[in-house]
Amino acid sequence: MNQDQDEARQSSLPSCYRHPGVGTGISCTRCERPICPSCMISASVGFQCPECVRSGSGTGHAPTANRPRTVAGGALPAGDPQLLTKILIGINLAAFLVQEVVGFRFTGAFYLLGGWPVQGFDGVQGVAEGQWYRLLTSMFLHGGYAHIAFNMLSLWWLGGPLEAALGRARYLALYFVSGLAGGALTYLLAAPNEPSLGASGAIFGLFGAMAVLMRRMKYDMRPVIGLLVVNLIITFTWSGIAWQAHVGGLAAGVLVGVGMVHAPAQRRALAQWGSCVLVLAVSVALVLIRTAQLT
Incomplete structure (x- = not known):
């Protein structure tokens, strides 16, 4: 014809x-x-x-x-495709506002800390004394305007596309698993009296998952790889940055991302949620090991 x-x-x-x-x-x-x-x-x-x-x-x-369905097999988000990303940004901003208003009395009660008291900390001992909630709450605290601005811009840039590509449940799992993994590695390797806070572990998890997704979709990976390299250079050259959270979050994001977008269709749920459980299990093991060292 x-x-x-x-x-x-x-x-x-x-x-x-x-x-x-x-x-x-x-x-x-x-x-x-x-x-x-x-x-x-x-x-x-x-x-x-x-x-x-x-x-x-x-x-x-x-x-x-x-x-x-999304590329990860999740249901396409109904309504606003960036709803969860906006909610996460809102929670971070609200927590930062409380930090600014209340001060250390609030921040000191929720950031990540090891096993020994810190001057001005009222003798609270932190994760080693069973306050595991700090691994979660520290993900929503920040150390200044530049800190929260950079993290929220990164969350906005990465979160929307990942939320649309993975579906809301998988996206939320990726975010929290990466953040907890970053906190667990920080707790294991950082000095026991060194406080840590910030969404950076979760953000680096999004970086890792985005790289996996872009490779899976055969997109040009140079922008995300370039931005990731710049962030890693900053991580290891600037003082006061918990590099452990960045590395732990990145590793978790890559592992969960592979499980999300490369899962075989016939065992998709098992591979996807299994990868999340595996990373969480490793994180728990790291926390238990460090706690045993400090107590």
């Missing part, structure tokens, strides 16, 4: 109702409207359009039947 014949054939076909001008010979099995290959969603019989899949119209089909 030559080009003229092909164009004539295309012009004789009905146009996709979502993409006018794109000829198609396929119709939705529910509403019978013409749909092009970009709009076709495979069903048990034939193809359906996105609107019918979302609404669940037709007999015997639930609204979630054949629902479009």
Whole structure:
């Protein structure tokens, strides 16, 4: 068939109702409207359009039947695709505001600390005395305006695309698992009287997962790799930065990212959530080892 014949054939076909001008010979099995290959969603019989899949119209089909999925197999986020990212940024900003208003009395009660009292710390001993919540709460505290500004800009840049690509549940798991892993490595390797705080562990986890995702999608990785290299240089050259949190979060993000986007379809849930459990188990082991050393 030559080009003229092909164009004539295309012009004789009905146009996709979502993409006018794109000829198609396929119709939705529910509403019978013409749909092009970009709009076709495979069903048990034939193809359906996105609107019918979302609404669940037709007999015997639930609204979630054949629902479009992300590259990681998660459900496409309904509504604002960056909702969780905005919520996380809001929590971090709210915690920083409380830090600024209340001062050390608030910050000192929730940042990450090892086993020995620090001057001005009222003798509270931290994680080694069973205050494991500090591994979580320290992820939402920051040491100054530059610290929180850099972390929140990174979260905004990385979080939105990852939330859309992984789905909300997987994205949230990646964020917290990476942050906890960064805190656990900091607790293991940093001086026991050295406080640590910040979302950097979770942010570096997003960096690692983004690199894995971009490689999986065959995108140009130079921007994310370049930004990651710059961050690592800053990590190891500037004083006062907990490099352990950055390295721990990055390693966790890469491992969880591989589990999320390279999981085989037939065992997707097992591989994805199993990678999260594995990283969490290692983090718990590191905390137990350090606690045994300090007590």
